[in-house]
Amino acid sequence: MPATTPVSRNKTAALSRVLDLVPRGYQRYTSGTIKAAKAERLAHKFHARYAIGATPAQRLVRKHRGDANALLVLYWPENAEIVHWLLLATEGNGLEQEDWQSVTSKSRLVWLGYELVRYPTRGRTSWTWRRPKSEMAEHYLMLASLTGQRNETAVQGWLERLAHQPGFHGVRQQTWSLYQEAHRRGFTGELPVIYYVQKISHGEPMQLAVS
Numbered sequence: 001m002p003a004t005t006p007v008s009r010n011k012t013a014a015l016s017r018v019l020d021l022v023p024r025g026y027q028r029y030t031s032g033t034i035k036a037a038k039a040e041r042l043a044h045k046f047h048a049r050y051a052i053g054a055t056p057a058q059r060l061v062r063k064h065r066g067d068a069n070a071l072l073v074l075y076w077p078e079n080a081e082i083v084h085w086l087l088l089a090t091e092g093n094g095l096e097q098e099d100w101q102s103v104t105s106k107s108r109l110v111w112l113g114y115e116l117v118r119y120p121t122r123g124r125t126s127w128t129w130r131r132p133k134s135e136m137a138e139h140y141l142m143l144a145s146l147t148g149q150r151n152e153t154a155v156q157g158w159l160e161r162l163a164h165q166p167g168f169h170g171v172r173q174q175t176w177s178l179y180q181e182a183h184r185r186g187f188t189g190e191l192p193v194i195y196y197v198q199k200i201s202h203g204e205p206m207q208l209a210v211s
Contacts, residue, residue, distance in 0.1 A: 003208040026070075030087050051069070113131075167194060
């Protein structure tokens, strides 16, 4: 069976893949963007260098001999000219060729407009995505402006857009805080149901070849 790596066509799928990988030890990362015409070539290069398409058995062998394992996350919408990529790796040998950072460092991973953070739940630590503080500040300013105009239709439409952004735990909490602020500022309309991320496919498989 040929080696493959998934291609995520929407942000939710790409961000969900990261949340699945980080708790499994894939906590070193490097990222970037590339023209769509060169994205497959980049994936092949990463497979040749880091075996991103390795099978679970091959990953166990690599781990046993002290080598790092790596996986690639590709955000590649249909007809997009630019592809966003995120390479995640475990601790181990063979990572000398990239500028790696850690998801546990003070400088948090921000990718596709969202910030990766940890939060406590049921006696353990989980990972989630949330909007960066700078974006939330802009949302609060927008809310103050819209409610100040007493335009409930505009506020309702704005809340609808927030509700349909990727519904990860951190994003949902932030959206609910904005809902509460809207009520505090006098909004009396019905609050939209906040989108919730369920288990979804990480994307379509792209075949990899070692060059």
